[in-house]
Amino acid sequence: MKNKIKNGIYFLSIITILIIIIFVLIVVINSRKMNNEISLGDWSFFIVLSGSMEKEINIGDIVLVKKIEPRNLKEGDIISFEQKGETITHRIVEIQDKEIYTKGDNNNSLDIEPVNFNSVKGKVEYKIPKLGILILKINKLILK
Numbered sequence: 180m181k182n183k184i185k186n187g188i189y190f191l192s193i194i195t196i197l198i199i200i201i202f203v204l205i206v207v208i209n210s211r212k213m214n215n216e217i218s219l220g221d222w223s224f225f226i227v228l229s230g231s232m233e234k235e236i237n238i239g240d241i242v243l244v245k246k247i248e249p250r251n252l253k254e255g256d257i258i259s260f261e262q263k264g265e266t267i268t269h270r271i272v273e274i275q276d277k278e279i280y281t282k283g284d285n286n287n288s289l290d291i292e293p294v295n296f297n298s299v300k301g302k303v304e305y306k307i308p309k310l311g312i313l314i315l316k317i318n319k320l321i322l323k
Contacts, residue, residue, distance in 0.1 A: 221245055221246040221301075222243060222244065222245055222246075222301075223243075223244045223246075223259070223300055223301060224241055224242070224243055224244070225241065225242050225244060225259055225266055225268065226239070226240075226241055226311035226314060226315060227239065227240045227241070227242060227268060227311060229283075230285055231267075231268075231269065231283030231284070231285050231286050232257070232268060232269065232270070232283050232284050232285060233284065233285040234284060234285070235257070235270075235284050236257070236268060236303070236306055237308065237309075238311075238312075239308075239309050239310075239311045239312035239315070240306045240307065240308050240309065240310070240311055241306065241307040241310050241311045241314075242257075242259065242268055242303045242305070242306050243303070243304055243305040243306070243307070244258075244259045244268075244300055244301035244302065244303050244304065245301050245302055245304045246300070246301045247299075247301050247302045249277075249279070249296035249299045250296075252271060252274065252279065252299070252302065253271070253274070254271050254272065254273060254274065255270065255271060256270070256271045256302050256303075257269070257270050257271075257302065257303040258270075258271060258279070258281070258294075258299055258300075258301065258302050258303065259299075259300045259301055259303060260279075260281070260294045260298045260299045260300055261298045261300060262290075262292065262294065262298060266300065267281075267290075268303060269281035269282055269283045269284075269290060270282060270283070270284055272289060275293075277295065277296045278293035278294065278295060278296075279293060279294040279295075279296070279299070280293050280294075281293075281294055
């Protein structure tokens with residue numbers, strides 16, 4: 180009986196490791212094509228490259244962002260949005276009409292430009308700590 184349990188745990192561990200490796204490879208391949216963004220249905224994944232949200236979200240974390248109607252957002256939500264060709268992840272400080280005012284938790288002041296509803300990619304629902312560092316290192320090795 181103990182051997183069956185050991186074999187089952189071993190098998191599940193191998194499957195889990197394979198799933199993680201496949202996920203990392205998909206992220207690496209797609210992030211090279213799409214500026215560190217991968218989209219699957221209503222979900223997008225981003226590698227965090229700056230420390231503007233530190234304590235909550237750190238450099239090298241991956242944020243999992245779910246599409247959401249901007250009118251359903253509220254103050255305090257963390258969102259990812261596009262501005263000047265870059266994806267930024269910051270916290271909502273205020274919403275007025277169809278503009279959202281944001282700020283990085285680690286920044287001293289509000290972002291210079293408000294976010295238009297059309298620029299919102301979604302709301303951050305989860306983060307995977309430090310996995311982005313591994314992906315960036317693998318990506319760097321592949322690019323050599």
